[in-house]
Amino acid sequence: MTIQGTMIIGHERRLGTAGSIKAIDPSTNTEMEPSFGLANSDDVDDACELARLAFDTYRETTPEQRAVFLESIADEIMALGSDLLDRAHRETGLPMARLEGERGRTMNQLRLFAKVVRDGHYLNATLDSALPERAPPRPDLRLRKIALGPVAVFGASNFPLAFSVAGGDTASALAAGCPVVVKAHSAHLGTSELVAQAVQSAARKCNMPVGVFSCLIGDGRQIGQELVSHPAIQAVGFTGSRQGGMALMRTAAQRHQPIPVYAEMSSINPVFLMPHALTNKTAQIATGFVDSLTLGVGQFCTNPGLVIAIDSHELDQFLDAARTAMQAKAAATMLTPGIHQAYVKGTAQLKQVAGVTEIAEGQAASPSQACAAQAQLLSCNAPQFLSQPELRDEVFGPASLVVRCASLDEMQTVAESLEGQLTATVHATAADYDYVQPLLPVLERKAGRILFNGFPTGVEVCHAMVHGGPFPSTSDSRTTSVGATAIDRFLRPVCYQAFPAELLPASLRDDNPLGLARVVDGALVVK
Numbered sequence: 001m002t003i004q005g006t007m008i009i010g011h012e013r014r015l016g017t018a019g020s021i022k023a024i025d026p027s028t029n030t031e032m033e034p035s036f037g038l039a040n041s042d043d044v045d046d047a048c049e050l051a052r053l054a055f056d057t058y059r060e061t062t063p064e065q066r067a068v069f070l071e072s073i074a075d076e077i078m079a080l081g082s083d084l085l086d087r088a089h090r091e092t093g094l095p096m097a098r099l100e101g102e103r104g105r106t107m108n109q110l111r112l113f114a115k116v117v118r119d120g121h122y123l124n125a126t127l128d129s130a131l132p133e134r135a136p137p138r139p140d141l142r143l144r145k146i147a148l149g150p151v152a153v154f155g156a157s158n159f160p161l162a163f164s165v166a167g168g169d170t171a172s173a174l175a176a177g178c179p180v181v182v183k184a185h186s187a188h189l190g191t192s193e194l195v196a197q198a199v200q201s202a203a204r205k206c207n208m209p210v211g212v213f214s215c216l217i218g219d220g221r222q223i224g225q226e227l228v229s230h231p232a233i234q235a236v237g238f239t240g241s242r243q244g245g246m247a248l249m250r251t252a253a254q255r256h257q258p259i260p261v262y263a264e265m266s267s268i269n270p271v272f273l274m275p276h277a278l279t280n281k282t283a284q285i286a287t288g289f290v291d292s293l294t295l296g297v298g299q300f301c302t303n304p305g306l307v308i309a310i311d312s313h314e315l316d317q318f319l320d321a322a323r324t325a326m327q328a329k330a331a332a333t334m335l336t337p338g339i340h341q342a343y344v345k346g347t348a349q350l351k352q353v354a355g356v357t358e359i360a361e362g363q364a365a366s367p368s369q370a371c372a373a374q375a376q377l378l379s380c381n382a383p384q385f386l387s388q389p390e391l392r393d394e395v396f397g398p399a400s401l402v403v404r405c406a407s408l409d410e411m412q413t414v415a416e417s418l419e420g421q422l423t424a425t426v427h428a429t430a431a432d433y434d435y436v437q438p439l440l441p442v443l444e445r446k447a448g449r450i451l452f453n454g455f456p457t458g459v460e461v462c463h464a465m466v467h468g469g470p471f472p473s474t475s476d477s478r479t480t481s482v483g484a485t486a487i488d489r490f491l492r493p494v495c496y497q498a499f500p501a502e503l504l505p506a507s508l509r510d511d512n513p514l515g516l517a518r519v520v521d522g523a524l525v526v527k
Contacts, residue, residue, distance in 0.1 A: 001080060001197045003087065005036040005189075007217050008196040009043060010050045010210040011203075016043060016217060023189040026093045026340070027333045029370035036189045039218035044226045050211025051150035051179035052232035057209045059147040059177035062506075063514065067114035069206040070175060073166055074107040076198035084194050088160045091188040093333030093371070098296060099161070106161040108461050109168050109482075113175035116484045122176070122491065125507045125518040130498075139498040142508040145491040147177030148260075149234030150211075152227045154248075155185035155192060156239035157335050158299045164188065165195040165215055168461075168482055169237030169262075174212070176490035181233070182215040183224055187336045189217060220244075228252050228261070235260050235490055239301070239481065242266040242394075242472050249475055262489045263475040264468070266394045267422040268305035269456045272411065272439065274432035277453070278314040285427055286321035289400075290329065292455035294362065294375050297332045298398030299339070302423050302456040305394060308414050311381070311404035319402065322377060323360035331365035331372040334397065340371040343397035347376045350401065353391060355384035359402065373397050382410045386417055408435050415439060420470025420477065421447040423456035446470060448480065 005020075006013040016037030023032045061069075077084070085099045092099075116122055123144045131138040151173040156163035163169070170180050184192035196215035203212050216223060224244075228236055228251045236252060238245050238261060245263030252261045277285065292304050309315045334340040350356055362375030375398040382405045385391050391401060405411040424447035428436050443450050448469030459467050465483035468474045474481070479489045496508060506513050517526045 001083075001194055001201075003034060003190045003193050005034040006193065007037070007039060007043065008200050008213070008215040009047045010214060011200065014043065016040065018218065021186060021189070021217070023091050023186075024337060025090050026336055026371040027369075029337055032090060032190070036193075036217050039216045039223050041226055043216060043218075044223060044230060047181045047211075047214035047216060048150065048227070048230040048232040050214060051181055052211070054179045054209035054211035055147070055149055058179055058212050061177070061208075063117045063120055065206065066175060066177065067117045069202060069208055070110045070114040070117070070171060072202035072206050073199050074110040076202045077103065077107060077166060077195060080194055080198060084191065087194060088188060088191040091191055092160050092335050094160070094296070094335075102159060102161045105461055106166060109162065109171045110166065112461055112484060113171045113487065116487055117175050120507065120514055120516040122487050123507050123516065124493065125516050127508065127518060127520045129521050142496045142499065142504065143493055144505060144507045145493050148490050148492055149178060150232050151178045151180050151235045151237060151490055152233045153180055153182045154224065154236070154238040154240065155182060155188075157185050157187045157339065158296070158301070159239075160188040160191045161195065163239045165192045166199055168486055169239075170199075172486040173235075173237065173490045176487050178235070178490045179209075179212045180214075181227060182213075183220070183227055184215055184217050186220065192217070221247075224248065225251050229255060231255075231257065233259065236262065237481070237489070238263040240265065245475060260489070261475055262479055262481065264301060264422075264481050265472050265474065267301055267469065267473040268392065268394050269302050269421055269423045269425070270306040270308055270415070270418060271304045271425040271455070272415070272427065273307065273309035273315070273318065274426065274428040274435055275310055275312065275314065276429045276431040277427040278309065278312070278318055280429055281427070282314060282317045283321045286318050287325050288455055290322055290325035290375075292457045293400050294326075294329045294398045295457050297334050297373050298375070299335055299396065300457045302459060303398070304425065304456055305400050307400060307402040308405060308411055309402070310408065310411065311406060315404065319359055319379070326360040326362050326375050326377055329362040329375050329398075331363055331369060331374045333369065334371050334373050337371050339396060340373060343373050343395065343399070346395035346397070347399050350378055350391070350395060350399070353380075353388055355380045355388075356391070356401070362398065375399070377402065379404065382406065382414050385414060392417070392419060412439060412442065415442045415446065418446050420473045422467065422469045422473045423447055423449045423451060425451040425454065425456055427453055448473065448477065
C-alpha cells in the first residue's frame, strides 16, 4: 500500500479535485509530499449514497461475519508494518514507542468489538410471551437492537490511529452494523490514507458491501458540515474542540431529520489532593502528576489540567517536588503548528489573569525545535478561581493550574463550580475517607470516570471503561467513546409484535440459533 494523496470511496481510490493540501512535519514546520486532493460536494454525496445503499445488507450480516471483518481490519493495519509508524511519526512528532502502543490499542479495540458482536449481548434480545387469557390479552412481544444507519466519523488530531480512521468510533459503528464515512484529520493525512486502504482491503476480502466504508479528505468546515447535513447520515462520532463539536451539533439539530452527535470536546480533569495523602506521599504524587501532565506533550483529553488542595505546608512541599520534576522535562514537539500556537496563546492568557502566579516551567525549547511546548504549572487561590470563569477553560497541552483552598468546604465549593469532565481524580489515604465521602456525590455528577490514587492519562480498552461525561466533556453524558458499551451509541431498539415465526430475526427466534443470552419473560436465560 502506498500514499498517493487519494481518498477512499467504497472500493475506489479517488483523487479529490477541489484543491490540494499537504501534511506538515511539526518538528520542522515544513510540508511533506505528496499533495492530497480535496473532496467536493459530489465526493461527499457519492460516499454517503454508497453507505445508504450498503446499510440494509451490512446490518443483517451475521455476528460472525462482522467479527471476522473487524479482525481483518486489525490484521491489515498490522500488515502495514513500519511504513505506517514512520509516516505517523513524521506527521505528528509522536515518539515511535507511543505510536507502537497506539497501534496496539487500535487493534485491541477492533478485536474487542469483534468479541462484543460474537457475544451478542449488545442486541439486548428480549422475549415476552403472549398472554391470551389475561384481560386485556397480551400479544407476543420481542425486542432487539438494530443499527441506526450510516455514521460520519471525524478523525482526531491527537490520536492518529486510536481515534482516527479505524479508531474507536469506526470500530464500534461497524460492530453495530453501521457503514462509516470518515472525515480524515488534516494533521495526519498520509497515516489516514494508509489505514483507509487497510480497511478497504479488509472489506474486499470479507465480501462486505461496497459502501461499508469511505474516507474523505477535505476542508474541515465545508466537508464536515456537508457530511453531517447529508440525509443518509444517521449519527456522528467526533473528538475535538468544543467549538468544532458545537458546530456539528447545531448542524445536526437543524436538519429536517435531526440526528445524534456523539462529541468528545473539552475537559480539564481535576485532581483532588487530600491532606493525609499529601502528608504521606508528597514526592510520589508530585512526580506522578508531572509525568501525567507532560505525557504526550500534554495532548491527551484526560490531561490533569487542574489540581485542587488545601493551602498548607504539605501543599508547598508538593509544589516544590513538582517544580523539581517539571524543570527536568524537556520541551517537546506538539502535533501541529495550530495546536502549538493555541497552547502558547492559552498559557500566556492564563498568566495574565489577576491572582495567577507561576510555580514552575519545564525546559525551554531550543531554536531548532519547531512547535515545541514548554510545560507550565500555575497557581491561584479558590476565590480567584471561582470569580474568574476563564480559569476553568481547557488549555490543550502540558499546563496545569493549582487551586489553593482555605478549607475542605471551599474545596467542595470549587468542585461544585466545575463543568462536566471526562475524569476526576482523588488522592487519599484511609484517614481521608471522611473528607472524601461528601465529595464523591459531586464528582459523580461532574465526571464519567473517578480515579483513586492514580492519574487520568491512560484509558483502558475494556468492558467497564467510561470515556465520556457531562457537557462539555461530551455532548451526551449517557455514552462512552471507549469500551464495549460504545457500541450502544449506534443502536436503537425495535419491538416485534405478534410476528410470524418465519419472519423473526435470528436473535429472537424460539430456537435461538445464535445461542444468545436472552431475557425471556423477565428472566435471564443463558443458552
